[in-house]
Amino acid sequence: MGKYQIGEFEEVVLLAVAILHGQAYGVSIRKEIETKMDRKVSIGALQSCLDRLQKKGYLSSQDGEVTNERGGRPKRYFQITVAGKNALESTKEMRNQLWDSIPQVILDLKFSSI
Amino acid sequence: MNPKPPRLVLQFFRWFCRRDLRYHIEGDLLEFFYENVEEKGIKQARRIFTTEVLKLFRPRMIRFLYSGLKLNYLGMSKLNFLVAIRRLYRNRTHSLINISGLTIGLVSIMLMLLYINYETSYDSFNPNIYRVETEFKSEKIQETWDNTPYPLANELAATLPEIKSAVNLRKTADYMVLGEQVVHEKSGLFADNGFLQMFEIELLEGDQTSALQNPSSIVLSKTLAHKYFPNGQYLGKTINLNKELDVVVTGVFEDYRHNSHLVMDYILSFSTITRLHNYNLKTWDSRGSVCYIQLQRNASASLVDDRVSNFLEKHIEPNSYQTETLSLRPLSDVYLDTAKVRGGIGKGSTKTIIYLFYIVLIFTSLITALNYMNSTSAELINRELEIGIKKVMGGSRGSFAIQFMIEGLLVALVGFVLALGLTFLILPYYNLIVNRPLELDIINSSGFIGQVFLFALLGGIITGLYPTLYLSALKISALIQGNSSLRRKSIxxxxxxxFQLFIAMPLIFTSILIAEQISFLETRDIGFDRFDLARTYVTLGSGNSDEKLKSIKQEILSNSNIKNVSLSGSGPYFGSDPLQVEWQDNNETEHVKLRIHRVDTDFIETYGLELTAGRTFDKSFSTDISNGIIINETTKEYFSWDEAIGKQLKSGNTTYHVIGVVKDFNDFTMFKKIPPMGLVVRNQGLNYSLISVKVSGKREETISYLNNTFNSAFPNEPIQFELLEDNFDRSYIETLGNVSKMFVFFSVLAIFLAALGLYSLVSHSTKMQQKMIAIRKVLGAGVSNLFSLLLKEYLILYSIAAVLGLVTTYIVALKVINVFAYHTTVKLSYLLVGGGIALAVVLISVSAKILFTARANPVDSIGKE
Known part of the structure; x- marks a missing residue:
């Protein structure tokens, strides 16, 4: 995987942050993952993943405005960094390469058996 | 109303969450929560909130565990753990001593606790049940009996509202007919109908509330039921008793629990008695049954005790020489108080044994804990350098605490797990020794295992604590130079x-004493000759007349293997009758209740009783037959007679003349002292007769001859002669025998532990003396010189411990031995033996190590400098 090592869930979170572009904070990221990718995420899993990605330098964050609906607590907005973008791209590339190197026969087989 | 998330959960979150993440995650949580409130309702939302917080509780989110930029405590603990395991492995001898010492200690503690817990668990299922006992008090004698009049139970239940129910019990002495055979089932009871409910005996078949309602009803244990009716279908079947009466099976119970003083294989309804025997259940003069009562839940036992106390006055003529009052004894005390109460419906034991075990338990715990602490702290000396360097690197007191604690706990844990496993393995054999069905049930006795675990943990923590506190005071330079006060503090x-030796002394001494006591009892002169005595009994009545018995006696006497035959109403270890007699001396009257055996003229010779004064019964004197009495020496002492012969004892209308005095003989159990007794000649009209036959040689042959002769003469009776010595005071000898085996076993373990501790202390202190020895060697000291020099130190310590320990034990033993009615004397020679054993232990555990040190090459220890 070269110099960018991210796990599957980390990739999903990075993607969600990228999609939300500027509106990515805990609740919205979670909703994004739940609706678009149809998978359940606990706050604990999400937050520790965000923390990890930030440590690795793929995400940056800043505190946002204070709103009443959150009991007076600020939102923390996440942005994808250049390193994060690179990581996503390299992951995608790697995957494409792998897809391409699958012999056509196997894919046909697989599709015909469905 | 504004919906709120669970307050405690939120507080918990705020407490554990990392400070840098706390605010916005809380915001996320709350936003999510409010959304959920609208979508799914408040209840659901709160639940989701809680699970989300719990899922947040992970190392990355917890501020204490998250390493970030702070010190890595978790990592450090991991390292400490690794180091601890490596240390254990590297110092194999030391670890072995330490762990095995702890394991053995814990195993003995567990085994003893199991026994003690079991012995104190008897009949503790309901604290509201009491036994009503009779206390006889006269000038010189105070006695408690478990027997009460037949009508008492009903009368108590009817008059006192505090009593929920009351039942009568009585042991049976009847036999059953199984097919053609006649069988004596060992333990049966007559019981009133409420008994099953009171003692919580569930019936597998039949109705608990009415099974014992009607006369001629019988309830069988499962085993017995299966024995009589192997095909099942128990209810409604009949069993024949005494070849006279058919009783109907009305219930079957699961075999009765072992930890009860009552032993029963079958229960007959109480009213069945009148159909089997000629007893009058209405009369208050009887003392034939044992009464148990259950109080109402909120009733005060002491109040009931007061009200019951003088209950008999209304029904029994009070007499001038003795008072008769009632008292209550909690059911759970009955088993261990057996020695205090005469009579005895079931089995029993004594608290003395429990106390003895508690003492050994405390000693063992002390020795185990001391050992463990000693050997761990002694080992510290090897770690001076490590500790010194850690201190240089900035190791704080806290970090040492964690390190030592982890090491201590590791040993404790390993020891505990090993001990648990070992106990499981040993338990079946242990049960054979103690004769109890003990179980180590992890689930049900988790409290007990928890206690032992706590003990092990506490040991681990204390061992960790000691070096922590101690080491923080030491100077780094001294530690690194190997000059610390660890090496100096030898006082x-x-x-x-x-102290360890001191504790071991009483254990050694007591083991000797108990072993002596047992052999004393086994060989003690019990006053009659119990060997070669074959006995049985026969019920007299229709067809089985006294005359017939006497003619058979003449018949068997012609057999050359039979020396003597005696027919009596009772005999040693076969019941007796009470007889109230009075003696008039000028104007004073003295009373005594004699234990009477109604015998024939051959009794004294058959049992080998020894006359100390007067003569035996003579057939040719009719007065001997009607009014003669032979008393035992206790009776003579009771009346303080110088000359007993010719004294007159009055009982009702009869006046007995003392014609002889016999040496005291045991006729009941050696747990208890011999009471005043008397022998009189039996008259006609006995219900049954004891047949005692003195045989000589060819015992098996003679016994089968006896069985054949009697069985053909009394076809209705099962007759089985048994040798008295086979059954002699079995419970007593067995109890004491078991106890002595256990005691010796645990003492040996404790002494072994003490030796282990001594060994590790010796290895520690010789290590400290290495340089001194090396210098002496360089200066020319020989091995034997050094050996005696080192040994001297231990011999001095031993002498101090021995003198203190043995003298204390001796003084205590002189008092404690008195709990046995008949006991060996505490001899001074036991002290010497005890001291000798301890000395041997000291020498064995010390000398090898000392010799090793004395022979070491001096270069090894001073070459380093």
Whole structure:
């Protein structure tokens, strides 16, 4: 995987942050993952993943405005960094390469058996 | 109303969450929560909130565990753990001593606790049940009996509202007919109908509330039911008793629990008695049954005790020489108080044994804990350098605490797990020794295992604590140079050695004493000759007349293997009758209740009783037959007679003349002292007769001859002669025998532990003396010189411990031995034996190590400098 090592869930979170572009904070990221990718995420899993990605330098964050609906607590907005973008791209590339190197026969087989 | 998330959960979150993440995650949580409130309702939302918070509780989110930029405590603990395991592995001898010492200690503690817990668990299922006992008090004698009049139970239940129910019990002495055979089932009871409910005996078949309602009803244990009716279908079947009466099976119960003083294989309804025997259940003069009552839940036992106390006055003529009052004894005390109460419906034991075990338990715990602490702290000396360097690197007191604690706990844990496993393995054999069905049930006795675990943990923590506190005071330079006060403080260690030896002394001494006591009892002169005595009994009545018995007696006497035959109403270890007699001396009257055996003229010779004055019964004197009495020496002493012969004892209308005095003989159990007794000649009209036959040689042959002769003469009776010596005071000898085996077993373990502790202390202190020895060697000291020099130190400590320990034990033993009615004397020679054993233990555990040190090459220890 070269110099960018991210796990599957980390990739999903990075993607969600990228999609939300500027509106990515805990609740919205979670909703994004739940609706678009149809998978359940606990706050604990999400937050520790965000923390990890930030440590690795793929995400940056800043505190946002204070709103009443959150009991007076600020939102923390996440942005994808250049390193994060690179990581996503390299992951995608790697995957494409792998897809391409699958012999056509196997894919046909697989599709015909469905 | 504004919906709120669970307050405690939120507080918990705020407490554990990392400070840098706390605010916005809380915001996310709350936003999510409010959304959920609208979508799914408040209840659901709160639940989701809680699970989300719990899922947040992970190392990355917890501020204490998250390493970030702070010190890595978790990592450090991991390292400490690794180091601890490596240390254990590297110092194999030391670890072995330490762990095995702890394991053995814990195993003995567990085994003893199991026994003690079991012995104190008897009949503790309901604290509201009491036994009503009769207390007889006269001028010189106070006695408690478990027997009460037949009508008492009903009368108590009817008059006192505090009593929920009351039942009568009585042991049976009847036999059953199984097919053609006649069988004596060992333990049966007559019981009133409420008994099953009171003692919580569930019936597998039949109705608990009415099974014992009607006369001629019988309830069988499962085993017995299966024995009589192997095909099942128990209810409604009949069993024949005494070849007279058919009783109907009305219930079957699961075999009765072992930890009860009552032993029963079958229960007959109480009213069945009148159909089997000629007893009058209405009369208050009887003392034939044992009464148990159950109080109402909120009733006060002491109040009931007061009200019951004088209950008999209304029904029994009070007499001038003795008072008769009632008292209550909690059911759970009955088993261990057996020695205090005469009579005895079931089995029993005594608290003395429990106390003895508690003492050994405390000693063992002490020795185990001391050992463990000693050997761990003694080992510290090898770690001076490590500790010194850690201190240089900035190791704080806290980090040492964690390190030592982890090491201590590791050993404790390993020891505990091993001990648990070992106990499981040993338990079946242990049960054979103690004769109890003990179980180590992890689930049900988790409290008990928890206690032992706590003990092990506490040991681990204390061992960790000691070096922590101690080491923080030491100077780094001294530690690194190997000059620390760890090497100098030997006074406290000497005290510890002395103390360990001191504790071992009473154990050794008591083991000797108990072994002596047992052999004393086994060989003691019990006053009659119990060997070669074959006995049985026969019920007299229709067809089985006294005359017939006497003619058979003449018949068997012609057999050359039979020396003597005696027919009596009772005999040693076969019941007796009470007889109230009075003696008039000028104007004073003295009363005594004699235990009477109604015998024939051959009794004294058959049992080999020894006359100390007067003569035996003579057939040719009709007065001997009607009015003669032979008393035992206790009776003579009771009346303080110088000359007993010719004294007159009055009982009702009869006046007995004392014609002889016999030496005291045991006729009941050696747990208890011999009471005043008397022998009189039996008259006609006995219900049954004891047949005692003195045989000589060819015992098996003679016994089968006896069985054949009697069985053909009394076809209705099962007759089975048994040798008295086979059954002699079995419960007593067995109890004491078991106890002595256990005691010796645990004492040996404790002494072994003490030896282990001594060994580790010796290895520690010789290590400290290495340089001194090396210098002496360089200066020319020989091995034997050094050996005796080192040994001297331990011999001095030993002498101090021995003198203190043995003298204390001796003084205590002189008092304690008195709990046995008949006991061996505490001899001074036991002290010597005890001291000798302890000395041997000291020499064995010390000398090898000392010799090793004395022979070491001096270069090894001073070459380093």
């Amino acid at each position: 406290s260690r000497k005290v510890l050695v002395t």
